[in-house]
Amino acid sequence: MIAVLGLAIGIAFGLLLQPEVPLWLQPYLPIAIVAALDAIFGGFRALIEGVFDDRVFVISFIGNVLVAALIVFLGDQLGVGAQLTTGVVVVLSIRIFANAAAIRRRLFHG
Amino acid sequence: MTGESTTPPTTTSIEWRRVRSTLKPRATLAQISVGLLCAVLGFAVALQFRSTRGEVALDTASTTDLVGILDDLGQRSDQLSAEAQRLEQQRAALAGGAGQRAAALSQARQRLQTLGILAGTLPAQGPGIVLTVDDPGQQVDAAAFLGIVAELRDAGAEAIQIDDVRVVADTSFVDASAGVVVDGTTLSPPYEITAIGDPTTMASALAIPGGVLESLARVGADGSVAQRSSVTVDALKPP
Numbered sequence: 001m002i003a004v005l006g007l008a009i010g011i012a013f014g015l016l017l018q019p020e021v022p023l024w025l026q027p028y029l030p031i032a033i034v035a036a037l038d039a040i041f042g043g044f045r046a047l048i049e050g051v052f053d054d055r056v057f058v059i060s061f062i063g064n065v066l067v068a069a070l071i072v073f074l075g076d077q078l079g080v081g082a083q084l085t086t087g088v089v090v091v092l093s094i095r096i097f098a099n100a101a102a103i104r105r106r107l108f109h110g
Numbered sequence: 111m112t113g114e115s116t117t118p119p120t121t122t123s124i125e126w127r128r129v130r131s132t133l134k135p136r137a138t139l140a141q142i143s144v145g146l147l148c149a150v151l152g153f154a155v156a157l158q159f160r161s162t163r164g165e166v167a168l169d170t171a172s173t174t175d176l177v178g179i180l181d182d183l184g185q186r187s188d189q190l191s192a193e194a195q196r197l198e199q200q201r202a203a204l205a206g207g208a209g210q211r212a213a214a215l216s217q218a219r220q221r222l223q224t225l226g227i228l229a230g231t232l233p234a235q236g237p238g239i240v241l242t243v244d245d246p247g248q249q250v251d252a253a254a255f256l257g258i259v260a261e262l263r264d265a266g267a268e269a270i271q272i273d274d275v276r277v278v279a280d281t282s283f284v285d286a287s288a289g290v291v292v293d294g295t296t297l298s299p300p301y302e303i304t305a306i307g308d309p310t311t312m313a314s315a316l317a318i319p320g321g322v323l324e325s326l327a328r329v330g331a332d333g334s335v336a337q338r339s340s341v342t343v344d345a346l347k348p349p
Contacts, residue, residue: 019157047128
């Protein structure tokens with residue numbers, strides 16, 4: 001419940017304050033969002049399977065974001081930033097789909 | 111997470127009970143930390159949505175568009191260097207002949223006329239286009255007008271007026287609740303933009319892919335260009 005509330009508050013703040021994205025953050029923000037979404041879906045799956053642990057969730061959330069940003073940074077330095085970004089998005093999307101499928105199976109016994 | 115009322119009709123499984131018990135607000139450290147992270151995520155999502163919304167980036171333009179843009183820029187740079195050359199010749203002529211006062215005077219008069227037209231204090235007449243924008247939903251905002259004016263100037267427009275307002279270097283476009291305000295005058299659709307310059311160049315500049323006409327169509331407005339051998343720009347800017 002607090003999570004949903006937090007999400008709503010975050011979006012509201014983002015829309016109300018309308019801050020500019022700093023230039024150095026621009027390549028990383030989309031990737032960080034997808035990585036965080038992956039962590040959220042993973043957390044929800046763990047919750048349903050009864051193995052949810054808040055410490056693990058926090059670490060996986062921050063860890064995911066950091067690793068994703070690191071990969072993009074590395075890619076930029078190596079000159080293959082766009083390709084690596086695509087790669088990261090693909091891998092994270094696959095994971096999100098897998099987690100969503102697992103959640104669906106558990107909830108609906110399908 | 112629609113936990114309520116979508117419970118399977120058979121028996122409440124352990125999974126659904128877990129979801130429901132989590133949905134109850136409790137101020138435990140776990141819930142607060144997850145909520146905090148979700149707030150950060152929401153903030154980031156809103157930020158990213160805002161920054162990607164409604165911009166036509168060069169890196170997504172197709173090769174043909176890019177070639178078109180490059181051509182335009184190359185042409186413009188040629189024009190500018192030709193003008194620079196002409197001005198340098200003029201300067202040399204003025205500096206060279208000491209007794210050419212008459213020439214200097216007529217040049218100064220010509221210059222006065224040109225500057226008057228540029229500053230909007232003199233009316234102008236010549237070949238040009240009339241761009242009529244039908245905007246039933248009032249979706250054309252100040253930025254769109256700025257885009258139109260910039261595109262026309264790029265294409266060599268010498269004098270522009272929108273409805274009864276002369277557009278000059280310091281003309282302002284402001285979004286207001288009643289519509290777009292140009293230099294203090296509120297516009298109402300349909301808008302009529304008159305520009306003097308080479309009609310073919312301006313018409314094709316407005317019609318390039320991803321250009322003015324296409325972005326007008328994207329917001330539901332309908333722009334049509336009429337090329338005329340003679341148009342009049344007679345709205346004057348108070349000095």
